[in-house]
Amino acid sequence: MRLSCTVNGRRRVADDVWEGESLLYVLRERLGLPGSKNACEQGECGSCTVRLDGVPVCACLVAAGQAEGREVTTVEGLPALAAARAAGADPRPGAGEAAEPMEHAESMEHAGPTDGAGARREGDPPLAPVQRAFIEAGAVQCGFCTPGLLVAADELIERNPGPTDADIREALAGNLCRCTGYEKILDAVRLAAGRAAAGQE
Amino acid sequence: MDFLRPGDWREALALRAERPGALPIAGGTDVMVEINHGGRRPEALLDLSALAELHALEHEPAGEDPAAPAGRVRLGAAVPYSRVVTELGAELPGLALAARTVGSPQIRNRGSVGGNLGAASPAGDCHPALLASGAEIEAVSVRGTRHIPVDDFYLGVKRNALAPDELIRSVRVPRATGPQQFSKVGPRNAMVIAVCAVAVALHPGRGRVGVGIGSAAPTPVRAREAEEYIAGVLADGDLWERRDPIPPAAARRFAELVAAACSPIDDVRGTAAYRRHAVAVMARRTLGWCWEAHRAGASDPRPEGGAPCA
Numbered sequence: 001m002r003l004s005c006t007v008n009g010r011r012r013v014a015d016d017v018w019e020g021e022s023l024l025y026v027l028r029e030r031l032g033l034p035g036s037k038n039a040c041e042q043g044e045c046g047s048c049t050v051r052l053d054g055v056p057v058c059a060c061l062v063a064a065g066q067a068e069g070r071e072v073t074t075v076e077g078l079p080a081l082a083a084a085r086a087a088g089a090d091p092r093p094g095a096g097e098a099a100e101p102m103e104h105a106e107s108m109e110h111a112g113p114t115d116g117a118g119a120r121r122e123g124d125p126p127l128a129p130v131q132r133a134f135i136e137a138g139a140v141q142c143g144f145c146t147p148g149l150l151v152a153a154d155e156l157i158e159r160n161p162g163p164t165d166a167d168i169r170e171a172l173a174g175n176l177c178r179c180t181g182y183e184k185i186l187d188a189v190r191l192a193a194g195r196a197a198a199g200q201e
Numbered sequence: 202m203d204f205l206r207p208g209d210w211r212e213a214l215a216l217r218a219e220r221p222g223a224l225p226i227a228g229g230t231d232v233m234v235e236i237n238h239g240g241r242r243p244e245a246l247l248d249l250s251a252l253a254e255l256h257a258l259e260h261e262p263a264g265e266d267p268a269a270p271a272g273r274v275r276l277g278a279a280v281p282y283s284r285v286v287t288e289l290g291a292e293l294p295g296l297a298l299a300a301r302t303v304g305s306p307q308i309r310n311r312g313s314v315g316g317n318l319g320a321a322s323p324a325g326d327c328h329p330a331l332l333a334s335g336a337e338i339e340a341v342s343v344r345g346t347r348h349i350p351v352d353d354f355y356l357g358v359k360r361n362a363l364a365p366d367e368l369i370r371s372v373r374v375p376r377a378t379g380p381q382q383f384s385k386v387g388p389r390n391a392m393v394i395a396v397c398a399v400a401v402a403l404h405p406g407r408g409r410v411g412v413g414i415g416s417a418a419p420t421p422v423r424a425r426e427a428e429e430y431i432a433g434v435l436a437d438g439d440l441w442e443r444r445d446p447i448p449p450a451a452a453r454r455f456a457e458l459v460a461a462a463c464s465p466i467d468d469v470r471g472t473a474a475y476r477r478h479a480v481a482v483m484a485r486r487t488l489g490w491c492w493e494a495h496r497a498g499a500s501d502p503r504p505e506g507g508a509p510c511a
Contacts, residue, residue, distance in 0.1 A: 043304065043308055046305065058230075061228070061230050061233040063204070063246060068206070152307070171306055
């Protein structure tokens with residue numbers, strides 16, 4: 001089947017999508033967005049966390065067809081989302097949707113290697129504050145859990161710029177990290193939230 | 202596999218009748234796990250996630266029904282747990298507490314009480330609270346609507362009373378008229394399938410106590426003997442009015458009777474003996490929390506929605 005949705009502000013179309021396929025598979029394998037990670041495929045680990053119409057969800061548990069006509073934000077879209085927020089744009093889904101032409105994903109057979117598809121290029125918006133905070137706090141080791149944590153943490157700070165430690169723990173309770181431990185991740189979220197709150201004053 | 206996307210509720214019911222092999226999907230938090238891991242290849246998915254009726258949350262005023270003296274909340278089958286937590290803490294405190302223990306924020310943003318009922322796992326977190334409250338399931342097909350008492354809904358492990366052409370439209374839960382509590386055992390606060398769980402609801406106006414147990418029998422179960430026993434103790438001592446403490450011996454006996462309503466098994470999450478013990482402890486505690494709230498005159502002892510996450 002064909003799937004059309006908005007991903008990181010751009011209209012995207014994918015063809016030959018299997019009806020039982022997950023949104024995560026479409027993002028990674030058909031749309032060249034490998035930032036969202038594929039690990040447990042059962043919603044346990046949170047490494048595939050994306051926002052669907054603004055709401056954090058596990059992309060592995062969304063059937064591809066359920067994303068038809070909806071807005072998806074992945075880790076690759078965090079810099080632009082942060083830039084839009086900083087510019088005072090309404091970050092709610094549907095607000096200020098880009099009127100760009102549809103971009104057709106190549107079919108699986110013809111798709112080139114996706115290596116580097118998520119790599120940053122000149123002219124890209126600067127990293128989102130939450131991404132910079134993760135780097136500065138040393139909250140990244142192997143990096144596998146990081147994209148999901150970034151999406152979840154960014155949404156938390158957007159919703160609640162002054163989270164308590166309990167708020168942070170609860171918001172990130174669905175994201176597993178098996179190497180740095182969580183202390184540096186908590187440090188990073190506190191750092192990003194502190195900066196967000198200071199920026200608002 | 203087909204992906205069926207009904208445009209409205211009527212079309213969903215027609216598709217349900219035409220395609221009995223189509224698997225309904227709303228939040229996907231159970232269905233997609235089964236598909237991702239290769240265990241299930243339904244001939245079609247029937248996507249209910251975009252139907253407005255299933256996302257409606259309505260408040261039905263009190264009528265003649267003595268089982269719902271304060272009216273009911275008609276909870277659309279696909280309303281996500283996150284809305285149950287944030288919007289129903291005062292009206293359905295037991296269900297809101299249970300919803301807060303489901304999975305993680307990502308899961309609570311997608312999963313729903315209707316999905317919990319459709320899957321009918323004995324470990325589903327909502328079932329004990331629905332049993333303690335006396336909920337009804339609104340099952341609809343092209344043939345009409347049935348209101349199935351939750352007591353009659355669970356037939357076996359992952360089996361429920363829905364006919365092949367029926368969909369869950371809503372669950373109608375009596376608004377709380379007294380304190381309610383929920384307790385669940387698991388290795389951590391998030392992402393836990395219950396080892397076992399207990400919900401207690403006080404119904405002071407009717408002199409009743411509702412008790413539901415999860416994950417300790419092939420289906421979620423009510424603890425009827427325990428309910429009747431403690432209702433008798435409270436009535437005999439005029440405790441509802443006097444608001445005196447429940448005698449410790451009566452609380453212990455209540456806990457034994459709740460444990461006796463279980464028929465647990467040994468499995469990877471816990472042993473049968475552990476489950477019986479834990480159910481008794483949770484029964485005593487949840488009753489105690491509810492009773493302390495009743496004595497204090499509050500309807501919800503923990504309005505924040507349960508234990509902090511840590």
